[in-house]
Amino acid sequence: MSHTCIHERTSKEDIEKGNKLQPKFDSNGLIPCITTEVHSNEVIMFAWMNEEALKHTVETGKATYYSRSRGKLWVKGESSGQIQWVKELRTDCDQDVILIKADIGENGAACHTGYKSCFYRRLEGEELVYDGGERVFDPAEVYKK
Numbered sequence: 001m002s003h004t005c006i007h008e009r010t011s012k013e014d015i016e017k018g019n020k021l022q023p024k025f026d027s028n029g030l031i032p033c034i035t036t037e038v039h040s041n042e043v044i045m046f047a048w049m050n051e052e053a054l055k056h057t058v059e060t061g062k063a064t065y066y067s068r069s070r071g072k073l074w075v076k077g078e079s080s081g082q083i084q085w086v087k088e089l090r091t092d093c094d095q096d097v098i099l100i101k102a103d104i105g106e107n108g109a110a111c112h113t114g115y116k117s118c119f120y121r122r123l124e125g126e127e128l129v130y131d132g133g134e135r136v137f138d139p140a141e142v143y144k145k
């Protein structure tokens with residue numbers, strides 16, 4: 001039997017001050033995960049994890065999420081090659097959000113559109129303005145079906 005770092009939720013005191021990971025999954029069995037680039041701390045993506053994805057992330061060191069649209073685990077980079085190597089995994093005070101600090105390499109990208117970050121646009125007035133730099137890869141080439 002493999003040892004897991006995920007524990008049942010106990011007291012508020014243990015959750016807030018203890019040394020055990022006691023994640024709070026929502027009614028759908030999911031927990032939000034924010035991922036940043038480890039060197040710059042830039043937010044590169046947001047996704048959901050279920051318990052299996054969180055365990056897989058810890059066991060393999062590869063950021064693994066749960067795809068709600070596909071209804072299955074999604075190891076980031078399995079089809080694009082843009083693997084997110086987990087350098088640090090954190091949780092917030094009440095353990096209902098996960099934060100991953102990932103190494104995506106010097107020319108890595110987190111977004112399926114080819115940009116380094118999924119947050120490549122900002123609102124200026126009433127319009128979204130691109131400010132994510134150049135695309136790292138061409139999605140049409142990477143995701144050939």
